[in-house]
Amino acid sequence: MKRFTLQTLEFQQIKELVSQHASSFFGKEHVMKLQPESRYELVKHRLAETGEALDVLRLKGDFSFPNFYDIREYLKRLLAGGYLDPEELLAVADTIRAGRRIRSTFKQIDTEQAPLTILREYIDQISPLNELELEIQQTIDDYGQVRNEASPSLRMIRRKMEQLRENIQNTLQQMLRNPSIQKQLQESIVTQRFDRYVIPVKQEYRGSIDGIVHDQSSSGATLFIEPAQVVSLNNQLREQELAEEQEIERILREVSQSVLEVVEPLAINVDRLGTMDVIFAKAQFGRVYRGICPILSEDCKLRLKKARHPLIPADQVVPIDVNLDDQQKAILITGPNTGGKTVSLKTVGLFALMTQTGFPITAEEGSIMPVYSGVFADIGDEQSIEQNLSTFSSHMTHIISILERIDEHSLVLLDELGAGTDPAEGAALAISILEQILSVGASLVATTHYSELKSFAHTHPQVVNASVEFNVATLSPTYRLMIGVPGQSNAFHICRRLGLAPSIIERAKNHLSTEDRKLDEMIHTFADEKQKMEYARQEAEHNQYESEQLLAELKQKLADWDAEKKRLKDKARQEANWIIANAEREVEQVRKELRQISARQATSVKEHELTDLKSYLHQVTSQQETDDINRPSAQQQVIAHSFSVGDVVRVSHIGQVGTIVEQAGDKQYFVQIGMMKMKVNANQLTPEMKKEKKAAGSTMVRRATDSVPPELDLRGEMVEEAVQAIDHYLDQAIMSGYKRVSIIHGKGTGALRNGVQKFLQQHRQVKKIRLGTHGEGGSGVTIVELE
Incomplete structure (x- = not known):
């Protein structure tokens, strides 16, 4: 790259901005020495480095690269037989510490979250050298004095x-x-x-x-x-x-001497730290200026989305969109002076230089940049006093130099092409230069005032017209770059706004050639159509945004509805559990009463009758999920049958089969279920398929096949859920005849164990509790003795 091109595109100012984010003088110095690279693989590597550093800044928001010193001169003196003073030794220790800190930072970043392949390779080459750092710290204090110790x-x-x-x-x-x-x-x-x-x-x-x-x-x-x-x-x-x-x-x-023994690893450390300091300076610049690493194209495709010139204040810059490819090799920008043509030109050239140096560009994600073999610019109104050249001669001398050096991979930027001479000759010469550049295959962005070049761009298949917008109402430019629309001649509009007599303006129009008038009318028509299309595009984007917002709201409402449905189901399930728990307590009460009656009458309840009661309890529990889903609502419960004494029926709300032994009133019956007789409404009864006669001294309750385990596993449960489960389980365990059961709660933080034991100590059916022994599960299990 020629230095003139770098100066014209203000690349030096960009490097100064980047260097401000370097942590060391070493890093600042190296940033200022950076030059754009024309080799594709090297540019790709530079951008990959910067991209990884941007990932680190995203993951570690408060990260700042540690400060270190360029100790290479100290190491050279050691190799020459000298020794280091206290300040120099402290610089060595600080450099070792910087390497240790950066290694620690990268260890905290999960490789699955961010592979950081390139940066981790640099990190692996940094030697810890902790012993040397400790030796220096024990010898030199923070003020650079040798310690007494x-x-x-x-x-x-x-x-x-x-x-x-x-x-x-x-x-x-x-x-x-x-x-x-x-x-x-x-x-x-x-x-x-x-x-x-x-x-x-x-x-x-x-x-x-x-x-x-x-x-x-x-x-x-x-x-x-x-x-x-x-x-x-x-x-x-x-x-x-x-x-x-x-x-x-x-x-x-x-x-x-200790430093001398590790002089080679130290030199590598400094080199790697310097390299990473430069990379993170680029990334910090990108974070501050909201830059991105563009996608690299292997051909000449360029696509800039909302590109902002980084040297223009953020509250003043107007983003532009630019596209170049193999079909559209050139953009010809027309428009008024101070309207933003040159800024657009410089933005494209500067982004090429920034990309090929590994700097983030200030554009939106999805922007694409090629790798140019050269970026050549002729921008500005300069006269060569030394060579006694006019403005036109100075420009032409420079353009001739550019034409001699470009190839199909070059980017050429020409400002006010053909200006400074006779308009007719200047326009003809400009067209000839454009044709020469396009014949080579180079990419081109140029600005001009000549109407002839607008027609050239309109008819050439590889050139597209563009213009910077001008607001006639306010007589000021908007700085928006409009691709596909040639610049309008606003002189007549401006004069009319300023109050020039209409008759003068009409006479001026008559002096225009027929071709000029037709061209001006065509441009106006085309601009109006373009503006309508732009408004339509903006409206479509707005409608799309509203549709996406509406879709997101509907999805959220659906998710909220699903969550509410689940909450209601959980609530219903809890209520069902409460009903079942009450039923189980009633069964236990009946069981106790039967034993008391048996004791008073000097008779015993047969074992199968107690078993029938257990079966009843298990049957109620097993019906929990089915009842929760299938139980009809109050509006759905109707009396579908009439019953008589002796009918075998199912009591729907407890899921048990019994026999009607007596009518208790209108649509109410006494039902015998094993040893228990209960009053039931007719709408809670359904007939069984056949009647079963009661054998003497026996009950008609079906036996449950499920068994109650001697332990209850609560690991992973919340305390509130565990308490409900324990209450339910103890009732089942007692009905099953257990005298001792185990509650498994795990060790964990102890919160579940404490909640479980507190509940058990207050439970009416618990006689005693203790923690499990070594063979019983230790402190992760509570042994419960039942009444």
């Missing part, structure tokens, strides 16, 4: 230094408190000159204090004297400072 020798040296400083301070403070010395001092303070502790003495008392003069004030009125009493202590302190410097250098060389 870095070595025993350093700790001892610094302890001696502290003691010497304390002795020096104490000695000098005693001197400052001496009244005879205080009057000789300029100030009663202890200070330092050339790393020696001194006191400020007035010039006239120079001979009164024995010591070494190290400095004097700018006026000469104050001398900074090191008293003789502390000379020896200062000398000892200086010796310890030298020893500290030597020990620190030894420690730094030792740590630097």
Whole structure:
């Protein structure tokens, strides 16, 4: 790519915007060095990298790439035999930490949720180097100072230094408190000159204090004297400072040697972090500017949907749609000045450069971009002063250069083609240039004012007219790009709006050629038709949107209706369970009464009679789902039969068979069911197929075939559901003769177990409860002893 093309299309400004999102100087520097690429596979790889980074930002909304340093120069110095100072070692540790953080971030992202194949490959090449990071942290503190704990020798040296400083301070403070010395001092303070502790003495008392003069004030009125009493202590302190410097250098060389041992992995880490910093800078730019990675086409197909120039403020930019392919190779844009023609031209060229650099483009999903071998632009009104060329000559010189370098995979952008010379010659020359570009097979977007070029675009099979819309009512452009509509001549309309006499306007029209008038009328007609079609399209889109909204509402209402139906069924089922539970309690009461009667009469109830009662209980339970679905409503319940004593009937609301033994009143009967006699309305009775005579001392209740298990599994249930199930189950268990049963609730969080045990402790039929032993299921099971 020629640099002139990049400057004209303002690509440098886009790179500056992207570089602002890099976390490191390394990343910013590399973004500014990026250039568009013309190889398809490499462009595809760049966009894939950016797309994966956009996925990471989508999944990790608060993600920011960690800061790191370009330590490559430090590593070169190590290889040359040098060592690193504390600040440089901290930079190495920060770079290792950045690698560790980015590795941790990617581990948190599920591969099924986002494969991130390319970025994970980069991550795998980053070495953790945790031991080196820890060694540096234990040696250097956050302020860039070597820690006392870095070595025993350093700790001892610094302890001696502290003691010497304390002795020096104490000695000098005693001197400052001496009244005879205080009057000789300029100030009663202890200070330092050339790393020696001194006191400020007035010039006239120079001979009164024995010591070494190290400095004097700018006026000469104050001398900074090191008293003789502390000379020896200062000398000892200086010796310890030298020893500290030597020990620190030894420690730094030792740590630097550790860095040297992993210099190659560190260099790879920096390179991979730099690469990923650039990729995430692109993605952050895309997120801020609402950009997308376009679909790449292997031919010259270009489709931009709602494309927005990224350098125009979001509240001012007008989106445009652009299409180019093998059949439609060129777009010729006409329209008024400052109407947006050049912006449309630059948007297409800039998006090509951004795509081929791996930058997201500011357009809608579904946009398609090809990979061009070159993007050549002649935009702007420039004169070449150095070559003494006019505007026309400057443009033509540049266009000649473009024509020499383009091929069938090039994109050519020409602004105001043929301008700056005689209109007739300029139009003819412009058409010839367009034909040459199309003959090569290059893609083309051009702007012009010439009417002749509108006719050329209308008749050429590979060229389409386009224009930027102008609002005659407001005398201002709308900046909308209208594909398929040539630009209208609005001069007469504007003059009429501004108040020019109609007679003058009519005379002006008479000066137009017949062809020009016909062309202007054709354009007006075509524009009107295009506008009507646009309104129709917008109305169709609106109707489609309303239809989709209505469909969504209907689907939601259907889902709500299904949910309500399920809720009503569940409620009915709960009510049925409650009715059955009441029936079971009534059966238990009858059972107790029979035993009491048997005890009073010194007779016993036969075993099969108790079994019949159990059968009755099981039969009621087994009928739950059937009754819930098939039981008729109150409006449907009618008396279809009349009954007499001795008839075998089924009591519908409990599902049991019995014999009518007595009429209790109008449409009411006493029915004997085993040992139980109950009053039933006639509308709750249905006749059985045949009558059964009662054998002496026996009952006619059918036996249930279902058995009650000795345990109840409640795992996965809510406490409220479990309590209902337990109440139902205990009644069945008692009727089955169990003295002990197991309630399986699982261990889990303990919420279900606590709710179950609380309910069992209050149950009227529970004698005692305890947790299961090792062989019984442990704390996941509660053993229940029944009354």
